Amino acid sequence: MTKTTTTKTQAPTVLSQTTLLLMATACGLCAGANYFNQPLLNSMVQHLHISDAQASSTVTMAQVSYGLGLLFLVPLGDMLERRRLVLTLMLLAACGMLLSGISGLAGSFALLAAGTLMAGVFSVAAQVLVPMAATFAAPGTSGRAVGLVMSGLLVGILASRSVAGILSDLGGWSTVYWVGAVATALMALLLARALPKAAPTSVVGYGEVMKSLGALLRQHPRLRSRALIGGTGFATVSVLFSSMALLLAGPGFELSDLMIGLIGIVGIAGALMANVAGRMADKGLEQHTTLAGAILMLLGWLCLWLGGSSIWWFMLGLLIVDGALQALHISNQNVIYALAPEARSRINAVYMTTYFVGASIGSALGSWAWLHHGWNGTSLMGGILGLISLSMVLWDRHLLTVQTRRLTL
Structure with missing residues (x-):
C-alpha cells in the first residue's frame, strides 16, 4: 500500500509525446551500442591485427557486461532517484563508446575490449527508462507509453548493425563508436531537461533487493x-x-x-x-x-x-x-x-x-x-x-x- 501511494505522489507530471520519443531514441542508442561490433568483425581483424576469435569475443563481452548491468544496476531504480541514475548511466556508456573509438586510432584491442565492457554494463539505462514511461504516463496510456519506448529499444538493436556498416564504409569501423558516444551524451543532456524527477519507490536496502x-x-x-x-x-x-x-x-x-x-x-x-x-x-x-x-x-x-x-x-x-x-x-x-x-x-x-x-x-x-x-x-x-x-x-x-x-x- 505504501509503495503504491509513493509512486502516485511522485508522479504528478505527465510525459509529453516529445519526451516519450526522446526516451525511445535513448533506449535505441543504449541498447544498439552493444550490437555495433557485429557487422564490423572482419574490419577489426584486419585493422587491429587480431584473430577471428578475438574479434568475435567482443560480441560475447558486450552481452556478458550487459547481463551484469541488468543484474546489479537495474535494481538501483527502486532505490535511487531515477532521472539522475539514467543520466549517469548514459554518460558512462558514452565514455565506453569513446574508448572503443580511441581503440581504432591507437590500434589497441585492449582499449576496444575495455570500451565494449564499459558501454555494455552502463547501457542498461534503457531498462531504467522503460518503467519510468509507465510511471509518468497519462492515465490509461501506460501500455502505449511503454510500447513506444520499447519499440525504440527494439529498432535500435536491429538498426544498429546497419548504421554501423554504413558508417564503417564512410569513415572506418571505429566511426560508429565516435558517433554513438556523441549522440548518447547529447541525448543525456536532452533528457536532463525533459525527464521529471523520480524519487525512489522503495526504502529497502540493496542487499534485500538482491535477495528478493x-x-x-x-x-x-x-x-x-x-x-x-x-x-x-x-x-x-x-x-x-x-x-x-x-x-x-x-x-x-x-x-x-x-x-x-x-x-x-x-x-x-x-x-x-x-x-x-x-x-x-x-x-x-x-x-x-x-x-x-x-x-x-x-x-x-x-x-x-x-x-x-x-x-x-x-x-x-x-x-x-x-x-x-x-x-x-x-x-x-x-x-x-x-x-x-x-x-x-x-x-x-x-x-x-x-x-x-x-x-x-x-x-x-x-x-x-x-x-x-x-x-x-x-x-x-x-x-x-x-x-x-x-x-x-x-x-x-x-x-x-x-x-x-x-x-x-
Missing part, C-alpha cells in the same frame, strides 16, 4: 522456465550474430561492412512479429505463440545452413530467426509479468539477466563453432540450441498443465 530476486526465482517455476526459454532462444540467435559478419565478408560472399550492415535491415522486418505476438498474447494464445516461435527458430537455422552458399537463403533465415525470437520474447514477458504484478521490475531483472547470459553463451559457442567447423558447424550449433529451446517450451507447457490441474482440484 532469488526468492522470486524460487517461488515461481514458470519464471524459471520462461527465463530459460528466453535465454536459450537468444543464445540460438547469438550464434548467428557472432559469426554472420565473418561468413559474409569471407571468400564465399566478400561483402563490405556496408553491405553486411544493409543485410541486417532484413531483421527489422522480423520485428513485426512482436506486434503479432502481442496481439496473440492479448487473446490468451501466448502458449501457441511460444511453440510457433521455437519451431520457426529451427526452420530459420535450416535456411541459414543453406545460406552458406546463397545470400537469398541467408536473408530468409535471418528474417525467420529474428521473427521467432520476438515471438518467444513477447510471449515470455506476457507470462512473467502476470506472475507477480507487484514485483515486475525485479521479475524483469531476473528474466533479462538470464536472457543476456544466454546470449553471451551463444556468442561464445558460435565463435567456437565457426573457428573449428566453419559455417556447417555454426549452423549445427544453432540447431542444437534451437532444440534445447524447444525442450524448454515443452517443459513450460508441462508446468502450466500441472498448475491448471492443481487449481481445478
Whole structure:
C-alpha cells in the first residue's frame, strides 16, 4: 500500500509525446551500442591485427557486461532517484563508446575490449527508462507509453548493425563508436531537461533487493522456465550474430561492412512479429505463440545452413530467426509479468539477466563453432540450441498443465 501511494505522489507530471520519443531514441542508442561490433568483425581483424576469435569475443563481452548491468544496476531504480541514475548511466556508456573509438586510432584491442565492457554494463539505462514511461504516463496510456519506448529499444538493436556498416564504409569501423558516444551524451543532456524527477519507490536496502530476486526465482517455476526459454532462444540467435559478419565478408560472399550492415535491415522486418505476438498474447494464445516461435527458430537455422552458399537463403533465415525470437520474447514477458504484478521490475531483472547470459553463451559457442567447423558447424550449433529451446517450451507447457490441474482440484 505504501509503495503504491509513493509512486502516485511522485508522479504528478505527465510525459509529453516529445519526451516519450526522446526516451525511445535513448533506449535505441543504449541498447544498439552493444550490437555495433557485429557487422564490423572482419574490419577489426584486419585493422587491429587480431584473430577471428578475438574479434568475435567482443560480441560475447558486450552481452556478458550487459547481463551484469541488468543484474546489479537495474535494481538501483527502486532505490535511487531515477532521472539522475539514467543520466549517469548514459554518460558512462558514452565514455565506453569513446574508448572503443580511441581503440581504432591507437590500434589497441585492449582499449576496444575495455570500451565494449564499459558501454555494455552502463547501457542498461534503457531498462531504467522503460518503467519510468509507465510511471509518468497519462492515465490509461501506460501500455502505449511503454510500447513506444520499447519499440525504440527494439529498432535500435536491429538498426544498429546497419548504421554501423554504413558508417564503417564512410569513415572506418571505429566511426560508429565516435558517433554513438556523441549522440548518447547529447541525448543525456536532452533528457536532463525533459525527464521529471523520480524519487525512489522503495526504502529497502540493496542487499534485500538482491535477495528478493532469488526468492522470486524460487517461488515461481514458470519464471524459471520462461527465463530459460528466453535465454536459450537468444543464445540460438547469438550464434548467428557472432559469426554472420565473418561468413559474409569471407571468400564465399566478400561483402563490405556496408553491405553486411544493409543485410541486417532484413531483421527489422522480423520485428513485426512482436506486434503479432502481442496481439496473440492479448487473446490468451501466448502458449501457441511460444511453440510457433521455437519451431520457426529451427526452420530459420535450416535456411541459414543453406545460406552458406546463397545470400537469398541467408536473408530468409535471418528474417525467420529474428521473427521467432520476438515471438518467444513477447510471449515470455506476457507470462512473467502476470506472475507477480507487484514485483515486475525485479521479475524483469531476473528474466533479462538470464536472457543476456544466454546470449553471451551463444556468442561464445558460435565463435567456437565457426573457428573449428566453419559455417556447417555454426549452423549445427544453432540447431542444437534451437532444440534445447524447444525442450524448454515443452517443459513450460508441462508446468502450466500441472498448475491448471492443481487449481481445478
